[in-house]
Amino acid sequence: AQTVTQSQPEMSVQEAETVTLSCTYDTSESDYYLFWYKQPPSRQMILVIRQEAYKQQNATENRFSVNFQKAAKSFSLKISDSQLGDAAMYFCAYRSALFSGNTPLVFGKGTRLSVIA
């Protein structure tokens, strides 16, 4: 079974600075998807960024980018120019591409990010 590990239970960052959240995963599959989700106090799960394993290029979405190291099974999230609204719980998640990708997400334990004004 696949597992996702987030080794940082809590992180903090000064407003406008950059922070990197770590994620590693374990799988024997070669094709899969990786995600970072944000969960603010409202409980709504919000997709931050996704990465397809077959793509070597790191995904980028505005201030959010990932460092995907497939051989090392590492998938870190970098948040640039941090804003107060970035404060939330961040979950790293894995999804198998088997069965045409109709598989559930496997989540890490999460990293709580605080942004200091």
Place this chain on the structure above:
Amino acid sequence: SAVISQKPSRDICQRGTSLTIQCQVDSQVTMMFWYRQQPGQSLTLIATANQGSEATYESGFVIDKFPISRPNLTFSTLTVSNMSPEDSSIYLCSVLVRGLNTEAFFGQGTRLTVV
């Protein structure tokens, strides 16, 4: 994208009773999933709701405790039966949408407190 309406958003229930949570999607979906998020914890998959057949449950979750229905492609319910305080959690439904299978969408969650 997909818009998911999950109801109720929160409830406080007496132990021994049951609560049914509804998940309605505005698009036809390929897969629907139910997760539990215990206080301060990550999301744990309860089951996959299959349309027209019984749900597939993960280890540690059983149908008698968490019966699930999925009568069509856009609707599912999760019932938490014979509740105890240990069932106090956030319950979330999640879907994969036809043609958008790289992204999973989530309902806003149901915060359940059992007293």
